[in-house]
Amino acid sequence: MLNEDTKAMPRECGDCPIRHRAVCARCEADELERLDQIKYYRNFEAGQTVIWAGDKMDFVGSVVSGIATLTQAMEDGRTQMVGLLLPSDFVGRPGRVTAAYDVVATTDLVMCCFRKQPFEDMLNRTPHIAQRLLEMTLDELDAAREWMLVLGRKTAREKIASLLSIIARRDAALNMVGRTGPMVFDLPLTREAMADYLGLTLETVSRQISALKRDGVIVLEGKRHVTVPDFNRLLDEAGDDSDGGMLA
Amino acid sequence: MLNEDTKAMPRECGDCPIRHRAVCARCEADELERLDQIKYYRNFEAGQTVIWAGDKMDFVGSVVSGIATLTQAMEDGRTQMVGLLLPSDFVGRPGRVTAAYDVVATTDLVMCCFRKQPFEDMLNRTPHIAQRLLEMTLDELDAAREWMLVLGRKTAREKIASLLSIIARRDAALNMVGRTGPMVFDLPLTREAMADYLGLTLETVSRQISALKRDGVIVLEGKRHVTVPDFNRLLDEAGDDSDGGMLA
DNA sequence: CGCCGGGTTGAGCGTCCTCAAAGAATGTGG
DNA sequence: CCACATTCTTTGAGGACGCTCAACCCGGCG
Incomplete structure (x- = not known):
């Protein structure tokens, strides 16, 4: 030990x-x-x-x-x-x-x-x-x-968008990147880990990520590398107050 | 003010x-x-x-x-x-x-x-x-x-049983009642408040409470007064480790 | 090359939600 | 005192969202 x-x-x-x-x-x-x-x-x-x-x-x-x-x-x-x-x-x-x-x-x-x-x-x-x-x-x-709130009340799509927005936000904070322009980051979790975080199955996670990709909310490169062209759009999908983005 | x-x-x-x-x-x-x-x-x-x-x-x-x-x-x-x-x-x-x-x-x-x-x-x-x-x-x-865990992974029935067991447990602690015999308490929440706690609709809460009553897990007197004849049975319905009841 | 873990996609089903109606309990005003 | 409103609750019918089961794809590695 x-x-x-x-x-x-x-x-x-x-x-x-x-x-x-x-x-x-x-x-x-x-x-x-x-x-x-x-x-x-x-x-x-x-x-x-x-x-x-x-x-x-x-x-x-x-x-x-x-x-x-x-x-x-x-x-x-x-x-x-x-x-x-x-x-x-x-x-x-x-x-x-x-x-x-x-x-x-x-x-x-x-x-x-x-x-x-x-x-x-x-x-x-x-x-x-x-x-x-x-x-x-x-x-x-x-x-x-x-x-x-995410676990109890959000839909599968909103859950995924919530997770992505959190990861994007903290990644931006960590790298001191400004809030303008597209956000780019790598997912630190497998689909299964995301499912365990969100109270979903890994299949549903996969499907919803595909859907967000299809709808242009995110751009995927490989399975883990994510680009978010419009962060407010993502917040919107998450069901969050998109204007109250500056929450102290 | x-x-x-x-x-x-x-x-x-x-x-x-x-x-x-x-x-x-x-x-x-x-x-x-x-x-x-x-x-x-x-x-x-x-x-x-x-x-x-x-x-x-x-x-x-x-x-x-x-x-x-x-x-x-x-x-x-x-x-x-x-x-x-x-x-x-x-x-x-x-x-x-x-x-x-x-x-x-x-x-x-x-x-x-x-x-x-x-x-x-x-x-x-x-x-x-x-x-x-x-x-x-x-x-x-x-x-x-x-x-x-309750919100993300439990079924509606398990959620209700979890809530009931928590209320029962803290009520017993408050009133210094021993752990033997049936537990009796009043629900401090409306069906809607329970639903908001559990990430369910109030209809589902009502249905699941009726089901637990029908199955003899609980006895209802009026809408708020609950008797739990067998607490381990309730823990079992909650999906909790019923033997690990003594969790320090 | 074949295996293996991670990921995607499809078909069918079940749990829980939505919408709706009606019962029970309590309070209010005529 | 009773009619009526209000709030809380129960119950039903139908439908949708997410789960289960299953097949297949992709990339890395022995």
């Missing part, structure tokens, strides 16, 4: 790519130094399971690069994704011993980890960490609630 | 019914006293809207008694409930100026409120409040994720 991972290159927190967004974002230099001392990196390959639901979880951590999913499964195999973990997102819950969900790396993944006990000690002694974690948790709660 | 509500009887925090569960749960006597000084009560009648999504929100607070709902609506009227607020639950987000969701009282409601600015000041100076709020937010996130 401690061997497959320590091959990650050590980094200075100072030039960490998620320095300004992760749970450590508000830390002062001295606080950061203490985190630096207890952190360690772990690498996971695409497809690898980070943790199984129900397993003892002796660490928490942040996604540094790559993408992971949080999923919940019923006994008969029905699966629902409940979280999409992107760089800077936090994994694990302070005060809980076992993992509540399966965490799976969908791409190669680097995580910045802390053993649970030392992290919780720091959390209690460092308001800057606690404040940031609260903020991030509230953001996740908002995202989860947004997703409840 | 300050008149319909100040009729609530003032209370001492010391004998507040949600003292040990709300955001103030971890406060020491002196901290509680300071909260006491900035708190005020507001009453709402059943059906009254507490806040509209998008409105400026100058207070936060806890539900003292009664039930409220958090809902999100699309322009065409489709509505999804994203939270059910029970006594001790917290309303409002520190650091945000406008409400993200509609908050509606479904029963007569008493809230213990704080103006936003004073509360945020206390939040920053009082780790006991921040810790408790983080814990509560993490719990809500878990509940939201649990609900995503």
